[in-house]
Amino acid sequence: MMQFTCPHCGPRDQAEFIYERTVDAVVSLDAAPEEAMKSLFTRTNPRGVDDEIWRHTYGCRAWMVITRNRVTNEISATRAVGPEALP
Amino acid sequence: MSQYSAFGLLRGALNGQKHWQPAWRDPEPKSHYDIIIIGGGGHGLATAYYLAKVHGLKNIAVLEKGWIGGGNTGRNTTIVRSNYRLKPLHDLFEFGLKMWEHLSDELNYNVMFSPRGAMFLGHSDADMTKLAERGDAMRCDGIDADLMTRDEVQKLEPLLDMSRDARFPIEGGLIQRRGGTARHDAVAWGYARGADSLGVDIVQKCEVTGFVRDGDAVVGVETTRGRINAGRVGICVAGHSGHVAGLAGLKLPVESQTLQAMVTEGVKPMINSVIMSQSLHCYISQSDKGGIVFGGDPDNWPSYAQRGNPMVMERAVAQGLALVPALSRLRMVRTWSGVTDMSFDGAPIIGETPVKNLFLNGGWCYGGFKATPASGWTYAHTLATGKPHALNAPFALDRFERGATIDETGSGPMPNSR
Numbered sequence: 001m002m003q004f005t006c007p008h009c010g011p012r013d014q015a016e017f018i019y020e021r022t023v024d025a026v027v028s029l030d031a032a033p034e035e036a037m038k039s040l041f042t043r044t045n046p047r048g049v050d051d052e053i054w055r056h057t058y059g060c061r062a063w064m065v066i067t068r069n070r071v072t073n074e075i076s077a078t079r080a081v082g083p084e085a086l087p
Numbered sequence: 088m089s090q091y092s093a094f095g096l097l098r099g100a101l102n103g104q105k106h107w108q109p110a111w112r113d114p115e116p117k118s119h120y121d122i123i124i125i126g127g128g129g130h131g132l133a134t135a136y137y138l139a140k141v142h143g144l145k146n147i148a149v150l151e152k153g154w155i156g157g158g159n160t161g162r163n164t165t166i167v168r169s170n171y172r173l174k175p176l177h178d179l180f181e182f183g184l185k186m187w188e189h190l191s192d193e194l195n196y197n198v199m200f201s202p203r204g205a206m207f208l209g210h211s212d213a214d215m216t217k218l219a220e221r222g223d224a225m226r227c228d229g230i231d232a233d234l235m236t237r238d239e240v241q242k243l244e245p246l247l248d249m250s251r252d253a254r255f256p257i258e259g260g261l262i263q264r265r266g267g268t269a270r271h272d273a274v275a276w277g278y279a280r281g282a283d284s285l286g287v288d289i290v291q292k293c294e295v296t297g298f299v300r301d302g303d304a305v306v307g308v309e310t311t312r313g314r315i316n317a318g319r320v321g322i323c324v325a326g327h328s329g330h331v332a333g334l335a336g337l338k339l340p341v342e343s344q345t346l347q348a349m350v351t352e353g354v355k356p357m358i359n360s361v362i363m364s365q366s367l368h369c370y371i372s373q374s375d376k377g378g379i380v381f382g383g384d385p386d387n388w389p390s391y392a393q394r395g396n397p398m399v400m401e402r403a404v405a406q407g408l409a410l411v412p413a414l415s416r417l418r419m420v421r422t423w424s425g426v427t428d429m430s431f432d433g434a435p436i437i438g439e440t441p442v443k444n445l446f447l448n449g450g451w452c453y454g455g456f457k458a459t460p461a462s463g464w465t466y467a468h469t470l471a472t473g474k475p476h477a478l479n480a481p482f483a484l485d486r487f488e489r490g491a492t493i494d495e496t497g498s499g500p501m502p503n504s505r
Contacts, residue, residue, distance in 0.1 A: 001396060001397060001398050002396075014396075014398065015398050018387075019387060019388035019389070022389075037487070037488050038338070040431075041340045041431050041487040041488070042338040042339060042340055043329065043338065043339070043340070043341065043342050044329075044333065044338055045329030045330070045333070045338075045339065045341060045342055045343055045389065046329075046330070046333065047327065047329075047330040047343075047391045050389065052388070052389065054388075070343070070389050070390050070391045070392070071391045071392055072392070073390075073392060
């Protein structure tokens with residue numbers, strides 16, 4: 001199991017978090033249909049590092065962006081996000 | 088290629104079995120192929136086999152970065168079935184199931200297909216209604232399906248916890264008797280041997296690192312063993328679809344996730360069919376060697392790590408033990424995981440890409456193994472003719488922008504919600 005450092009609660013087990021989507025998959029409110037389609041239905045899905053939105057569902061329930069390597073599970077950054085990042 | 092037979096085995100017994108030859112060659116890659124298939128798993132090898140056998144093409148290569156069948160072909164729970172709900176899935180998987188029934192003969196290689204029955208459990212009235220609807224849909228498309236009462240389920244699988252206070256009470260089931268299991272490695276090896284004997288070059292330890300472009304068309308691939316030119320290139324790399332397509336600048340409607348499976352020590356026969364619960368997401372069957380093979384949900388976050396997470400493993404095991412309490416006495420001997428390319432509607436993608444001469448077969452989520460023959464057959468048609476086969480036409484890559492998704496679970500555009 002991975003351990004994430006919640007910006008509000010400190011280090012917690014991954015079991016408390018739920019993965020939502022990648023940052024580039026958030027559809028902006030004024031997106032044109034084509035843009036919205038791309039955000040909804042395509043992913044960079046890199047075999048490497050990506051910015052992911054996770055939620056501390058079984059903790060403070062806040063959203064955060066976690067920059068994680070998908071091969072090694074190494075986490076290089078975690079940052080809190082405001083309501084503008086909500087899907 | 089010499090035919091395998093009981094007679095050959097007997098003759099071999101007289102000379103100490105010294106007649107065995109490697110089942111496929113280990114060729115150096117040529118500088119040009121008419122068709123290159125990236126990925127030497129079951130699907131890629133099957134595609135090469137049918138390209139050579141059905142379409143008569145001679146100059147074909149399968150490029151594999153590791154060893155053949157070392158990816159998801161060797162990491163699944165070996166279940167073969169066609170008990171889906173939607174027509175495009177019925178057509179594709181039933182076509183495949185009919186091929187499984189003759190695959191050992193076709194390949195002259197024992198894939199140990201064992202149609203022992205694939206049974207979905209129903210845990211509530213709502214489950215039973217859903218199963219009845221699925222069974223009706225299957226029968227309408229000519230696929231066998233039988234709704235089972237509680238008693239019938241108990242008779243088939245006496246070790247299920249049928250008590251009324253069970254954690255997951257069992258109300259009945261839906262069985263596809265023609266479904267079952269097969270020997271996963273043998274499928275890769277059988278197709279590899281067949282393809283090789285028809286002249287296909289299977290090049291292992293050859294990773295594709297980029298595509299060679301001429302304008303908007305792909306004309307070859309860069310590999311760890313040099314540049315290889317190609318008329319057409321077919322991607323067939325399961326969990327790594329997003330990565331390889333990314334080398335050609337494509338963003339796919341897939342997200343790679345880890346799917347785990349595990350097996351216990353071998354015991355005498357105790358599980359007769361393939362027990363599945365879609366409400367729980369748990370798969371239990373017994374291998375011919377005696378081990379109880381388990382599978383569960385994917386880890387619901389993106390990952391290319393070919394290793395599992397104890398959190399998800401625990402959930403699968405908890406479900407299995409609740410269904411079949413006797414399993415608690417067994418020791419787990421092996422766990423493993425594969426990288427699955429979860430598509431956004433849960434259905435595969437087979438067909439053209441926006442890049443000329445580049446084709447894609449992927450997005451099989453956690454259900455690719457059973458489709459191996461059908462996937463190879465239809466993808467071979469597409470690679471040979473440049474056009475979709477009737478069976479893979481509904482699975483085109485552009486179905487998402489057309490709004491023509493094949494969303495069996497109705498869960499919408501989020502691979503982590505299925």
